[in-house]
Amino acid sequence: MIWAFDLITLIFLVITAIISLQTKDLLSAAMIFGVYSFLMCLLWAGMAAVDVAFTESAVGAGVSAVFLIATVLRTTRRSSD
Amino acid sequence: MIDQSPALILLAPFLLAILLALLGIKREWLCFPLVIAGLAISVAASVVTLLRVIDEGTIQYFFGGWEPPFGINLRVDGLNALVALAVSTVSLLTAIYSKRAVPAETSDKVSQFYTLYLLSVTGLLGIVLTGDAFNLYVLIEISALTSYALIGMGSRRATLAAYKYLIMGTIGASFYLLGVGYLYIKTGSLNMYDIQEQIVANNLHGSPSIFVAFVVIIVGVWIKMAFFPLHSWLPNSYAYGPSTTSALLGPLVTKVMIYVMIRMILTVFGPEFAFDQLDWSNIIVWMSVIAILAASISALAQASLQKILAFLIIAEVGYMVGGVWLADKMGMIGSIYHIIADAFMTLCVFLFAGIIFTKTGRHDISAMEGLFTKMPLTMVGFLVGAFSLIGIPPTAGFFSKWYLIQGGISSGHYEYVAALLISSLINAVIFFRIIEIAYFGSKPAEGHGYHHNEEQKDGTMEASFSMLFPLLITAAVLLGIGLYNQEVVEIITNFVSQFNIGAIIL
Amino acid sequence: MKSFALITVILTGWLLLSAVSDFPSWGDTESPANDYRLSQHYITETFPESSVPNMVTAVLADYRGYDTMFETVVIFVAGIAIMSILRRKPLDYLKDTGRETRSYKKDPDLIIDTTCRLMIPIIQLFALYVVAHGHHSPGGGFQGGVIFGASFILLALSRDLQAAQRWVPEKRVLNLAGIGILIYSGFGFACMILGSNFLDYEILHKIMPATPVEARSHSMLGVEIGVAFTCTAIMFSIYSNLASNGDMKETL
Amino acid sequence: MELLEALSTKFNYWIYIIIMMIGLYAMISKNNLVKKLIGMSIFQTAIILFYVSIGVKEGATIPILYHDQVHPSHGYSHHKADTGHIEDHHPSHEEIVANLLIEPDDFGNPLPHVLMLTAIVVGVATLGVGLALTQKIYRDFGSIEESEILESIKSAK
Numbered sequence: 001m002i003w004a005f006d007l008i009t010l011i012f013l014v015i016t017a018i019i020s021l022q023t024k025d026l027l028s029a030a031m032i033f034g035v036y037s038f039l040m041c042l043l044w045a046g047m048a049a050v051d052v053a054f055t056e057s058a059v060g061a062g063v064s065a066v067f068l069i070a071t072v073l074r075t076t077r078r079s080s081d
Numbered sequence: 082m083i084d085q086s087p088a089l090i091l092l093a094p095f096l097l098a099i100l101l102a103l104l105g106i107k108r109e110w111l112c113f114p115l116v117i118a119g120l121a122i123s124v125a126a127s128v129v130t131l132l133r134v135i136d137e138g139t140i141q142y143f144f145g146g147w148e149p150p151f152g153i154n155l156r157v158d159g160l161n162a163l164v165a166l167a168v169s170t171v172s173l174l175t176a177i178y179s180k181r182a183v184p185a186e187t188s189d190k191v192s193q194f195y196t197l198y199l200l201s202v203t204g205l206l207g208i209v210l211t212g213d214a215f216n217l218y219v220l221i222e223i224s225a226l227t228s229y230a231l232i233g234m235g236s237r238r239a240t241l242a243a244y245k246y247l248i249m250g251t252i253g254a255s256f257y258l259l260g261v262g263y264l265y266i267k268t269g270s271l272n273m274y275d276i277q278e279q280i281v282a283n284n285l286h287g288s289p290s291i292f293v294a295f296v297v298i299i300v301g302v303w304i305k306m307a308f309f310p311l312h313s314w315l316p317n318s319y320a321y322g323p324s325t326t327s328a329l330l331g332p333l334v335t336k337v338m339i340y341v342m343i344r345m346i347l348t349v350f351g352p353e354f355a356f357d358q359l360d361w362s363n364i365i366v367w368m369s370v371i372a373i374l375a376a377s378i379s380a381l382a383q384a385s386l387q388k389i390l391a392f393l394i395i396a397e398v399g400y401m402v403g404g405v406w407l408a409d410k411m412g413m414i415g416s417i418y419h420i421i422a423d424a425f426m427t428l429c430v431f432l433f434a435g436i437i438f439t440k441t442g443r444h445d446i447s448a449m450e451g452l453f454t455k456m457p458l459t460m461v462g463f464l465v466g467a468f469s470l471i472g473i474p475p476t477a478g479f480f481s482k483w484y485l486i487q488g489g490i491s492s493g494h495y496e497y498v499a500a501l502l503i504s505s506l507i508n509a510v511i512f513f514r515i516i517e518i519a520y521f522g523s524k525p526a527e528g529h530g531y532h533h534n535e536e537q538k539d540g541t542m543e544a545s546f547s548m549l550f551p552l553l554i555t556a557a558v559l560l561g562i563g564l565y566n567q568e569v570v571e572i573i574t575n576f577v578s579q580f581n582i583g584a585i586i587l
Numbered sequence: 588m589k590s591f592a593l594i595t596v597i598l599t600g601w602l603l604l605s606a607v608s609d610f611p612s613w614g615d616t617e618s619p620a621n622d623y624r625l626s627q628h629y630i631t632e633t634f635p636e637s638s639v640p641n642m643v644t645a646v647l648a649d650y651r652g653y654d655t656m657f658e659t660v661v662i663f664v665a666g667i668a669i670m671s672i673l674r675r676k677p678l679d680y681l682k683d684t685g686r687e688t689r690s691y692k693k694d695p696d697l698i699i700d701t702t703c704r705l706m707i708p709i710i711q712l713f714a715l716y717v718v719a720h721g722h723h724s725p726g727g728g729f730q731g732g733v734i735f736g737a738s739f740i741l742l743a744l745s746r747d748l749q750a751a752q753r754w755v756p757e758k759r760v761l762n763l764a765g766i767g768i769l770i771y772s773g774f775g776f777a778c779m780i781l782g783s784n785f786l787d788y789e790i791l792h793k794i795m796p797a798t799p800v801e802a803r804s805h806s807m808l809g810v811e812i813g814v815a816f817t818c819t820a821i822m823f824s825i826y827s828n829l830a831s832n833g834d835m836k837e838t839l
Numbered sequence: 840m841e842l843l844e845a846l847s848t849k850f851n852y853w854i855y856i857i858i859m860m861i862g863l864y865a866m867i868s869k870n871n872l873v874k875k876l877i878g879m880s881i882f883q884t885a886i887i888l889f890y891v892s893i894g895v896k897e898g899a900t901i902p903i904l905y906h907d908q909v910h911p912s913h914g915y916s917h918h919k920a921d922t923g924h925i926e927d928h929h930p931s932h933e934e935i936v937a938n939l940l941i942e943p944d945d946f947g948n949p950l951p952h953v954l955m956l957t958a959i960v961v962g963v964a965t966l967g968v969g970l971a972l973t974q975k976i977y978r979d980f981g982s983i984e985e986s987e988i989l990e991s992i993k994s995a996k
Binding site (some may be wrong): 085088092095097099101102104142144145146147150151152153187190193194196197200201203207213215216219220222223226227229230233236240243251259263265266267268269271279283288289290292293297494535 | 611626763769
Binding site for chain 4 (some may be wrong): 588589591592593595596597599600602604607608610612613614615616618620621625627629630631633634635638640641643645647651655658661662664665668669672673690722724725729746752798800801823826829832833
């Protein structure tokens with residue numbers, strides 16, 4: 001694995017994690033969480049863990065994000081923090 | 082078939098849970114017999130396994146025929162076998178109690194409730210029996226997920242309590258997972274015994290990774306067992322959930338987690354590392370002293386019976402954590418004996434609380450006015466449980482406290498002994514207050530009205546047989562393991578004497 | 588609360604970081620985890636012992652098959668838990684056999700509808716491929732099941748919940764999930780009945796037209812199919828409960 | 840450059856732990872119930888990342904055997920075809936195994952991958968149950984802010 005690629009992905013991971021937790025709009029938080037999962041999946045694919053990356057792309061970036069969005073639309077988009 | 086007994090302990094409730102999920106939705110009458118059948122097979126298999134362990138020593142069972150560390154194994158020794166028997170018996174008794182309570186409290190979801198119930202028991206039994214550190218995590222999560230749902234099926238407040246439990250429980254389980262990761266990165270193994278061998282063989286006791294793994298695992302398990310400063314999820318979860326849920330989870334979850342702590346200390350890290358090298362006994366015994374006193378005093382301040390019992394559980398957790406960290410053979414024996422005794426005493430009082438709730442629809446202590454005349458048999462069962470929690474001979478609670486106090490004295494931790502005695506005194510105050518209300522409280526006036534459909538001709542309103550039977554059996558078990566404490570302690574002593582506990586102090 | 592959380596997090600982080608210097612360097616082939624006989628055995632002996640080239644599938648379904656069975660149970664538990672927490676109407680729909688007469692259909696958008704019509708069969712075909720080809724390429728029952736479930740979620744998103752429920756009616760979901768686990772544990776119990784340990788697939792060569800090694804490989808495929816059943820059913824069930832807030836009427 | 844190389848062997852672990860702590864902080868301190876669950880997922884995926892990186896080997900490939908290793912028959916049949924014999928020889932499992940040469944350092948460690956597949960499943964299951972509880976709380980209390988819910992409980996008393 002190329003360390004520069006690794007480092008850039010990791011920095012993006014930290015950024016997306018913080019944005020997804022800091023944004024006040026829960027729908028965008030859920031979307032950015034999907035981005036976070038997808039970056040995670042890229043990182044794992046780079047680490048030769050293809051099965052894990054495959055699962056994460058189906059579960060984390062796909063189904064989890066859909067569940068989150070479903071809940072946000074069924075409750076409220078507003079968040080105080 | 083005898084060879085398969087350790088696996089059957091947890092596979093029987095597992096298979097019947099799945100069958101129940103498939104068959105039980107349309108045929109509600111089938112749920113209860115299936116639950117009883119699954120748990121009865123489990124109890125029988127635990128008895129057979131315990132007898133085999135006494136006979137042959139440690140039993141191993143290899144799933145998939147792969148020997149550890151390649152596959153996952155069940156490894157049953159004296160400690161496992163006893164705790165597994167206690168867990169399966171308690172869940173069977175609670176299941177009998179639930180016959181009337183579940184349809185009343187979760188009317189339209191009976192089959193789901195029982196499926197989750199059986200899977201929860203499967204998870205707890207799996208935790209107790211497994212010999213693989215990662216498998217333990219998966220089973221912790223099964224028992225936790227089922228608990229969240231079982232609690233969340235209760236009232237409005239229960240949902241919030243279940244959410245809080247979910248957050249705390251996930252932190253605890255994740256810490257455990259992280260700890261296993263730290264162990265794996267240094268040893269390359271996941272089997273508990275193999276990890277221990279690797280730690281010793283590579284002389285890793287001084288390694289910071291192993292130290293961090295130990296701290297993280299112990300803190301994670303403390304969160305799951307509601308050790309005092311980390312207990313905030315427990316009282317509301319057990320107080321607002323359905324009564325069958327509290328009668329199942331209250332006695333079992335915290336005890337099984339204490340089992341995990343003992344297993345981690347003795348088997349994975351070794352007592353030499355946990356007690357001698359780290360030498361934290363003083364701090365943790367003091368923490369448990371604070372836990373015992375704080376929880377007992379909080380229990381004194383509560384008005385609702387369920388909440389009193391929830392805080393008593395937290396105090397009992399303090400007993401056992403303290404007893405383990407006394408770093409003394411007697412303390413360890415007392416803690417293990419207390420796991421079993423406490424499972425039954427907590428079950429006894431929770432069953433009582435459930436009966437009172439179904440009969441009167443109220444949780445507060447004043448609901449118990451005049452119960453001695455109305456429900457004499459129920460009160461007999463309750464008295465045994467209460468005496469055991471206070472520690473009056475010949476109930477099991479007396480002997481477990483006896484061993485714990487002996488351990489406290491021989492290791493010189495007098496503050497722990499004092500805390501035990503004060504807590505017993507507080508328990509006595511709490512229970513004699515209840516007994517006083519139940520015995521001397523004003524006769525139920527005609528105008529109360531909440532029970533008159535229940536009242537029978539002779540003025541008693543005894544609980545139905547399916548509720549009374551498990552309560553009385555539990556009371557009998559409490560007296561039984563109290564009277565035959567020598568035999569139980571012998572099994573525990575055989576187990577504990579493999580380990581080198583308290584060698585430095587002597 | 589915030590300062591308390593900050594202190595906890597800093598303490599925990601400091602504790603966890605304090606051991607990093609002790610770790611073997613990143614990607615080290617000689618590290619204990621990579622060099623220990625456990626990992627070596629999985630790499631070199633998997634194919635001789637089970638004739639499956641994908642080591643992850645072999646370890647997942649065979650060596651640690653007991654774990655995977657409970658992984659499937661976790662999914663199942665989540666499905667039942669969510670149903671029991673959220674489902675509002677008493678489950679009487681299981682008793683009446685009459686067809687659903689209510690209609691909450693929204694007007695289908697032409698572009699979305701056509702695209703999904705084209706995509707969904709392909710997604711499902713791919714899901715089946717992932718399940719069946721898990722021995723030789725990345726994938727397996729869990730991934731395939733999630734993708735298959737996602738195809739129904741896509742249907743429910745593009746049309747409405749009723750359209751998807753025509754394919755996966757709610758009463759069939761629980762049965763499908765239970766049957767999935769029953770298939771998995773069925774392999775285990777079959778081994779037990781034939782006189783071996785739970786999930787010891789090798790003994791199944793007595794009732795399969797296969798050598799012991801092939802019996803392992805075939806049983807793994809069967810087990811993966813069970814996992815796929817459960818995942819498909821539960822993923823869709825979780826979605827339909829969460830998206831309709833438990834009343835199964837309206838979708839998002 | 841060598842300094843960077845040395846740093847690059849450990850910096851990953853630092854960032855994993857930072858991500859973990861971001862998630863843990865959100866779980867403890869956030870007021871919004873959905874935010875707590877997002878924090879929980881971040882915490883869990885960071886742990887999974889930590890595990891997966893344990894199994895990384897420099898210069899190793901994915902833990903699936905090469906096609907040529909398990910299907911050596913293709914090589915054979917070409918040879919036979921040249922000499923005119925059309926023979927459909929599929930070597931048995933034992934023959935393949937006898938000729939199989941696997942260098943452990945060529946393949947990534949499969950064990951952490953297996954464990955983390957399970958952990959991902961557990962993560963999504965927990966997230967689902969948490970979201971269901973959140974919806975039920977919203978139905979009962981009309982809010983998903985913890986402080987507002989606690990206030991409404993207090994005022995109900």
